[in-house]
Amino acid sequence: MAAPRLDRPIADQTATEGRSFTLTFPANTFSDADPGQSLTYTAALSNGGALPSWLSFNSTTRTFTGTPPTNSSDVIVRLTARDPTGQTVSDEFVITTPGRPPATLAIAAGANGGADKAEGNSGTTPFTFTVTRAGDTSSAVTANFAVTGSAVTGADFQGGTLPRGTVSFAAGETTKTITVNVAGDASVEQNEAFTVTLSGATNGATITTASATGTIRNDDTATPATLAIAAGANGGADKAEGNSGTTPFTFTVTRAGDTSSAVTANFAVTGSAVTGADFQGGTLPRGTVSFAAGETTKTITVNVAGDAAVEQNEAFTVTLSGATNGATITTASATGTIRNDDTATPATLAIAAGDNGGADKAEGNSGTTPFTFTVTRAGDTSSAVTANFAVTGSAVTGADFQGGTLPRGTVSFAAGETTKTITVNVAGDAAVEQNEAFTVTLSGATNGATITTAAATGTIRNDDTATPATLAIAAGANGGADKAEGNSGTTPFTFTVTRAGDT
Structure with missing residues (x-):
C-alpha cells in the first residue's frame, strides 16, 4: 500500500492583527496513489502543540479561520494528511502576524461632482469632500481642515468667512464627509477654485493626501430678454x-x-x-x-x-x-x-304650393300632369324628420288623380336637408267641368318637429271647351213624312230635329 504524498506545498501566509484571516487549501494539495481511498486532515503547530486560540481549522472544508489579536506571534502550522491505513504525509507553512499599519488620512473631492458645482443664485449649495481613513481604525482620530484659495473670499461661503473646522473619526469609522456651504449669488463672474486642506491629525495618524480642490461654477449670465x-x-x-x-x-x-x-x-x-x-x-x-x-x-x-x-x-x-x-x-x-352660445331652434315644417304655378295647372286631356308642393324645414336640421301628407277636397274624387284614389304618402328629410317636394299626379280628361280645388295637408311630424303651415291648395284648371249647340231637321224615318193623306180624319207626318254640340 502506498503512502499519501504532498503534491502542492502551501505557501506561507500573512494575517494582520485585528483583521479576519481565512485560508482554504486546494483539494489537490495532497494525493493517494491507492484507488478509492480518501484522506483526512489534521492541523497542529510544527512542534506538535495545539493551534493558537485565535486560529481554528475545519478539516471537512479544509479551511483555517481566525483574527489574530494585538501582539500575536508568528505561527508555524503543520498540516497532516492521513489515508485509511494510517499512513501520513505533512506540509508546514508559516502564518506571519504583523502589527496593524498606522492610521492614514486622505481627502478627495466628493463623488459625482460633489465639489464641482454651480453656486446657485441664492441660499447655499453644499460642496462635499470625503476623508478616508486607512490602516489602524481601532481608535478615535481627528484632523483640522481649512478652506483657502486666491480666487475666493469669505463672501463666497455661508457665514461670510472662509470655512474651517475639525473632522472626527470614532473607532472603527473609515470615511467622513466635510461639507462646505457655498453662498449663491446672481453675479456674473469667473469659475472659482478653492482648496480644502487637512492638518493636525491625532493619535499617530498620518495625512497621506492633505488637500483637495473644489470649483464653484458660475451659473449667472447677462439675462437676455x-x-x-x-x-x-x-x-x-x-x-x-x-x-x-x-x-x-x-x-x-x-x-x-x-x-x-x-x-x-x-x-x-x-x-x-x-x-x-x-x-x-x-x-x-x-x-x-x-x-x-x-x-x-x-x-x-x-x-x-x-x-x-x-x-x-x-x-x-x-x-x-x-x-x-x-x-x-x-x-x-x-x-x-x-x-358656443347658440341653442338649437326646434325643427318646423311648412308646406306651400310649388313655385311658378306648380300646383295650379290645366289637367290635360290624357295621361297625368304633375302638381308640386314644397315642404320647407327650418330650425334644427341635425337629424332626420318625416311627416305624412294627404290630398282632400270636396271638389275632387279619386278619379281626378293617378291610380284612381286620393293621394297620400310620406315626405322624408335626411339630416341637413331643408326642402323636399311632394308631387301629386292629376289624371287628364276631356270632360268640360268646373275648376277643382284640392288641399295637401301635412301631419304626424317626427323627431320633435312641429308643423307651422300644415296645408297648401292646388287647383286643377278645366282645359276642355263646349262645342256650340246646333239644330238640324230631317224627314222622319221610314217615310214618316211621305205618306198617303187618307180619305178621312188625319194622317201624322213626322220630322226629327237633332241638337249637337253643347247640350
Missing part, C-alpha cells in the same frame, strides 16, 4: 362668441430679462377647430406684437366673429415666433376657447 404668452386674465381668451358683431379675445405677452431695447415678435392664430370665418375679416388673424424699451407687457387682441349657428366650442392657439434683438420665446403659445 424672454417672451411668454398667456391667455388674458379673468377669462380674457375664454368667452361666448356672441350672435353678431365681434367679441375681443385677449392674450398677454410678458417680457422678462433685458428690457433695455425694443423687441418684436410675430403672432398667428391656428387650430383645427376654427377657420377664418370664425374671426373678424374672414381670415385667421396674424400680426406683430411690439415692445418699446422698458415695456414688459403687451396685449394681443383677437376679434372673434359672432354668429347664430349651433356648433361645438372651438379651441384655437395664438403662437409667437420670430422674436428680435436676441430675445427668446420661453412660452410660445396660449389657447383660447370660443364658447
Whole structure:
C-alpha cells in the first residue's frame, strides 16, 4: 500500500492583527496513489502543540479561520494528511502576524461632482469632500481642515468667512464627509477654485493626501430678454362668441430679462377647430406684437366673429415666433376657447304650393300632369324628420288623380336637408267641368318637429271647351213624312230635329 504524498506545498501566509484571516487549501494539495481511498486532515503547530486560540481549522472544508489579536506571534502550522491505513504525509507553512499599519488620512473631492458645482443664485449649495481613513481604525482620530484659495473670499461661503473646522473619526469609522456651504449669488463672474486642506491629525495618524480642490461654477449670465404668452386674465381668451358683431379675445405677452431695447415678435392664430370665418375679416388673424424699451407687457387682441349657428366650442392657439434683438420665446403659445352660445331652434315644417304655378295647372286631356308642393324645414336640421301628407277636397274624387284614389304618402328629410317636394299626379280628361280645388295637408311630424303651415291648395284648371249647340231637321224615318193623306180624319207626318254640340 502506498503512502499519501504532498503534491502542492502551501505557501506561507500573512494575517494582520485585528483583521479576519481565512485560508482554504486546494483539494489537490495532497494525493493517494491507492484507488478509492480518501484522506483526512489534521492541523497542529510544527512542534506538535495545539493551534493558537485565535486560529481554528475545519478539516471537512479544509479551511483555517481566525483574527489574530494585538501582539500575536508568528505561527508555524503543520498540516497532516492521513489515508485509511494510517499512513501520513505533512506540509508546514508559516502564518506571519504583523502589527496593524498606522492610521492614514486622505481627502478627495466628493463623488459625482460633489465639489464641482454651480453656486446657485441664492441660499447655499453644499460642496462635499470625503476623508478616508486607512490602516489602524481601532481608535478615535481627528484632523483640522481649512478652506483657502486666491480666487475666493469669505463672501463666497455661508457665514461670510472662509470655512474651517475639525473632522472626527470614532473607532472603527473609515470615511467622513466635510461639507462646505457655498453662498449663491446672481453675479456674473469667473469659475472659482478653492482648496480644502487637512492638518493636525491625532493619535499617530498620518495625512497621506492633505488637500483637495473644489470649483464653484458660475451659473449667472447677462439675462437676455424672454417672451411668454398667456391667455388674458379673468377669462380674457375664454368667452361666448356672441350672435353678431365681434367679441375681443385677449392674450398677454410678458417680457422678462433685458428690457433695455425694443423687441418684436410675430403672432398667428391656428387650430383645427376654427377657420377664418370664425374671426373678424374672414381670415385667421396674424400680426406683430411690439415692445418699446422698458415695456414688459403687451396685449394681443383677437376679434372673434359672432354668429347664430349651433356648433361645438372651438379651441384655437395664438403662437409667437420670430422674436428680435436676441430675445427668446420661453412660452410660445396660449389657447383660447370660443364658447358656443347658440341653442338649437326646434325643427318646423311648412308646406306651400310649388313655385311658378306648380300646383295650379290645366289637367290635360290624357295621361297625368304633375302638381308640386314644397315642404320647407327650418330650425334644427341635425337629424332626420318625416311627416305624412294627404290630398282632400270636396271638389275632387279619386278619379281626378293617378291610380284612381286620393293621394297620400310620406315626405322624408335626411339630416341637413331643408326642402323636399311632394308631387301629386292629376289624371287628364276631356270632360268640360268646373275648376277643382284640392288641399295637401301635412301631419304626424317626427323627431320633435312641429308643423307651422300644415296645408297648401292646388287647383286643377278645366282645359276642355263646349262645342256650340246646333239644330238640324230631317224627314222622319221610314217615310214618316211621305205618306198617303187618307180619305178621312188625319194622317201624322213626322220630322226629327237633332241638337249637337253643347247640350
